[in-house]
Amino acid sequence: MRIDRALLVFHKDWLEVRRNWQVVLPVTIVPLLFSVFIPAVFFFAASTGGSSSGFGQLIGALPPEVQAVLAGMTASQVMVYVMVVYFFAPFFLIIPLMASSVIASDSFAGEKERKTIEGLLATPLSDSELMLGKILVSFVPSMGVTLLAFTAYSIVTDVLGYGLFRRLIMPNLNWLVLILGVAPLVALAAIGLTVMISARVKGFREAQQISVVLILPILGLLFAQVSGLLVLGPVVMLELMAVFAVVDLVLFRLGLSLFGREEILSQGG
């Protein structure tokens, strides 16, 4: 396999992807919403003295190590801190998941839908060069968007929260592990699953709709954290990384076995 040839596929797909509003729109709007709009709403709610009566029960259910961090904070500080620093963390995984699955659907299934796949498969590019180029074009922009959104989220949180906390609350170690460790593995899992789905469906939308199933484990994480079942601390995140690494491996092995010229053409290419 030659990396320069995989990069050729990456460059071609990147040109295509960035000119496709069906891809650009969700990949821009969702991170913008998560990194700017939602933290602004949290701070607005806290500044207007939003009710924190029900929140007390929620805090009570949190593990002692989290409660230790919250000790000495005012009610408004606790409300904002828990929401912005703890509860919102798993939500943020939706960004790499959604972005990589939307781009991968366009790159793999979209090529079949637009009937461009046969010309591409007729080139002397090997299956592994094609596959790597397409994985890169799904992974690199989605991680770029995730990092940008994380940076924006940290800036918005610190700017809006400085008056309340008199210190910077973002980023912390948990978030750095989440963004640099868990998010790439989540993005790869989304790509692996989309590759598998794309090999069996005829169009971009179909692939995207089925990939939505990936959001379920993220929601599971969110509810586990809110109910106090687990806290996304460094140890839990390392465990999560190990789980996702295994999932990635399995999905990519299955995806690679389905990514053959004949299989792609016979499935409506």
Next chain:
Amino acid sequence: MSTLEARGLVKRFGPQTAVDGLSFSVGEGEIFGILGPNGSGKTTTVRMLSCLISPSGGDATVGGHDIKAEPLRVREIVGVLTENPSLYERLTARENLDFFARAYGLTDQTQREARIREVLEFFDLWGRRGDKVGTYSKGMKQKLAIARAIVHSPPILFLDEPTSGLDPEAQRDIRELMERLSRQERHTILLCTHNLEDAERLCTHVMIIAKGQSIVTGTTGDLRRRIAGKPKLEVRLVSVNERLVKAVEKVGKVEASEGRIVVDLEDLEGGTPEVVKKVVSAGGQVKSVSLLEPSLEDAYLKLIREAGA
């Protein structure tokens, strides 16, 4: 020596046999036509030869490379015009050709840019090189798809319906290009077409297929004579009447229509003066006398009807 040789190629999709034991060979610089109705196996044959799908049986060599053992080598030396233009509509014509030229190994930028300009100018697309392909007409897309197939100057070309969707002028340009590539530059071309005019004008040999099987292979002239029969005599007249037809029927079998009779003669050369004599003595006013050569279309239609395709 054959540039392309297929020996008993078979392709099955589940219980269906799309290609059933095709064998043929194409020499260097030849244009070989595969003719057949929709679903006869033309595209599947091209897909096997360009290593997009593997045969269920038989084997083939392309440019001396085995399609099963050396698929990457085969793809490097082949240019393929697929059934669909297979162009990236969000990219410009230049970006499309640049990608494919690099994918086919044209790594030198100066050389690549010169070649892209050459092919785009040939197809009158240079002025639109910066426009997205999505804004192109069907004919322009077809021209660009052919440009993509030849951008790396492959010695072997597989062209699936190259003139489809083109206006008469562009069709003529493509035919001239194929002739030039074959006769002057010794490119070998496998042409799949419904367009019998293309086949008749361009192909050195043709193979007619139906239901995945070869019905007949030969030169176009050969097929015309062998299948559609020998030439007939056509006499154009001011008017045709029954008396005149009866008089000519003594010499040969007559098909009459308005202002024209076509006579099937055993001995064309010897019988022609006799036909003219009979026509004139029956009061016919002759406008012209000419030979009516059977067309490849006649041969094709006859064979396809017989094959029940």
